[in-house]
Amino acid sequence: MGFMDRGWVATDFGGPDVLRLVDTEVPAPEHGQVTISVRAAGMNPADYKRFAKGPNNDASALPLPLGFEVSGVIEALGPDTEIASGGGAPGDPVLAFRISGGYADRVTVPAADVFARPERLSDPEAANLLLAGTTAAEMLHVTGVRENETILVHGASGAVGVSVLQQAGLLGARTIGTASARNFDTVRRFGAIPVAYGEGLEQRLRELAPGGYAAALDTVGTDEAVDTSLALVADRRRIVTIAAFSRGQQEGFRAIGGAMPDSAAYRAQIRPHLIELAGSGRLVVPVARTFPLEEAPQALAVLQSGHPGGKLALIP
Structure with missing residues (x-):
């Protein structure tokens, strides 16, 4: 039987005011499914981008579980x-990604997404x-980052940036990362050289890496x-963005996103590797x-x- 639980949905497109905490009936798991009692829901910019106002909003998709x-x-x-x-x-501790409706007391999800x-x-x-x-791993994958290369990471102190710094370090690459001055300690903590963005950035970056950036x-x-x-x-195949999609199309460099089939496939298959890294302490989540x-x-x-x-989490 299902239980009455609570879950957050977006009832319209807009800001946080369109969100409602509603009663949801969580179905019992069928073959290939698992019901999880949620202890923490991860929070990502993708969550609010999902219900942001935009030209392609589809009202038939509402209400959107988050x-x-x-x-x-x-x-x-x-x-x-x-x-x-x-x-x-039952009772085993697990994590699940990529699912729908995680801002909830309980979820029933595909077992293939539970670890x-x-x-x-x-x-x-x-x-x-x-x-x-998985976003960070794909960025390193599509740009082919290798040992002893110097790479540039924009937004190095954010959640994806911090994961990139750690995973690049495990590959043996040297990273230089842009951040605001108050986040320099975070960038250094994860093995990179911080540099302040703002006027003169290109010159500062050239001085930090006279041999150039791979x-x-x-x-x-x-x-x-x-x-x-x-x-x-120089090689545009070795530039990737997760945010500047129109510039990527104009300038001929790579833009990736979880909704793209190639990205989704890569991110799905790299999950066990990242869990193993985190389990051995080689990848931390601040x-x-x-x-x-x-x-x-x-x-x-x-x-x-x-x-x-650092990251935020919701605790049911």
């Missing part, structure tokens, strides 16, 4: 069903590992980030704050301010 990743415990498994990492029993949670990770950390982590990875999408990438990296599930709109406002200082 939340692409969670951590929690298995409540029930469908018949003859194992989770993606094998086995699974055992490493002991080392707290629920808020586990709930915030995979969206940023690749540029942009997580912010500003014209400054794109212009300096184009000025510093969490800034947690909020009660009831405070999702306030938490999204903090996230949207652009300066949360």
